[in-house]
Amino acid sequence: MKLTEMREWLDKRDIHLTKSLGQNFLHDANQLERIVASAELTQADKILEIGPGLGPLTELLLQKAGEVLAIEKDGRLVKVLAERFGLVEKEGAPALSPAGEKTETAGPPGDPAHPDNLFLVHDDALEFLKREPRDWSEWKLVANLPYSVASPILVELAAGARAPKMIVATLQLEVAQRLMAQTDDDNYGILTLLVQLDFAPRGLFKIPPGCFFPSPDVDSACVILERRAQPLLPENLRASFVKIVKRAFSQRRKMMLKLLKQDWPKEKLEAAFAELKISPQERAEKLSLEQFIKITYLLTTSS
Numbered sequence: 001m002k003l004t005e006m007r008e009w010l011d012k013r014d015i016h017l018t019k020s021l022g023q024n025f026l027h028d029a030n031q032l033e034r035i036v037a038s039a040e041l042t043q044a045d046k047i048l049e050i051g052p053g054l055g056p057l058t059e060l061l062l063q064k065a066g067e068v069l070a071i072e073k074d075g076r077l078v079k080v081l082a083e084r085f086g087l088v089e090k091e092g093a094p095a096l097s098p099a100g101e102k103t104e105t106a107g108p109p110g111d112p113a114h115p116d117n118l119f120l121v122h123d124d125a126l127e128f129l130k131r132e133p134r135d136w137s138e139w140k141l142v143a144n145l146p147y148s149v150a151s152p153i154l155v156e157l158a159a160g161a162r163a164p165k166m167i168v169a170t171l172q173l174e175v176a177q178r179l180m181a182q183t184d185d186d187n188y189g190i191l192t193l194l195v196q197l198d199f200a201p202r203g204l205f206k207i208p209p210g211c212f213f214p215s216p217d218v219d220s221a222c223v224i225l226e227r228r229a230q231p232l233l234p235e236n237l238r239a240s241f242v243k244i245v246k247r248a249f250s251q252r253r254k255m256m257l258k259l260l261k262q263d264w265p266k267e268k269l270e271a272a273f274a275e276l277k278i279s280p281q282e283r284a285e286k287l288s289l290e291q292f293i294k295i296t297y298l299l300t301t302s303s
């Protein structure tokens, strides 16, 4: 989707973009191709796209994947998407759906004018995800996320066995660096650990501001995260892990053991730190994901 086409749609419907919704549309063909290539799509893939906007990424996803479920908050853009992709409301269906039924004669697969594999929900994605917890484990998230809600959306989606198998998400560079961070980086913290518990970071690439319309004030990057083959923690210990991580980073410069004393008995903490050979003076940013997992085990088992 070229920049001229984006402007035409916006002019035609007299749409003035809303900054608070993070409406910076990606029009650079190379970057869009790179995002789609990173998701390694096949016709067997089901894609969740959050914030399709005018659909520049959506149209490429429709060509490569079996099914795309897109969630857009802005009703004006939902109308554009419905017109662009021929979607209609169907009785009893929770999403706008292809006008025709999926048939052998319904045009070439992925024909952008007549896709039979796009479903569009008009909703706030974060509220939708919280309200309708689903099993996303057979899905991939591929999205140019609204930056203001990117972190809560990722934390909501990434937790547990029902998380998507892959995340390819464009977001603010600063947040991307937190997702990719390793122990002792300045960017290493709560978001890193909550997401890396379930996802292995595969890498990121930067996307210059000029690739978007209008250009955002911040730098952007696309991150690639892959769900771990095996969970690193059983489900029943997850809440304790989250509590420990949040408390440990509640004051970055303070000793972690002192902070954790607000929630856990001193003797148990000292025994756990001694067993793991972690200095009682250590700060949270020096501990690896594996050490946080071990601390969770030691603090939550009785005796």
Ligand code: SAM
Residues within 6 Å of the ligand: 021, 022, 023, 024, 025, 026, 027, 050, 051, 052, 053, 054, 055, 056, 057, 071, 072, 073, 074, 077, 123, 124, 125, 126, 143, 144, 145, 146, 147, 149
């Ligand atoms: N994917 C399009 C692209 O690459 O050009 C648009 C990306 S733009 C950064 C973010 C999109 O998310 C906008 O269309 C915006 O309206 C939508 N959006 C903002 N907040 C949202 C929310 N809470 N739930 C769903 N969509 C949201």
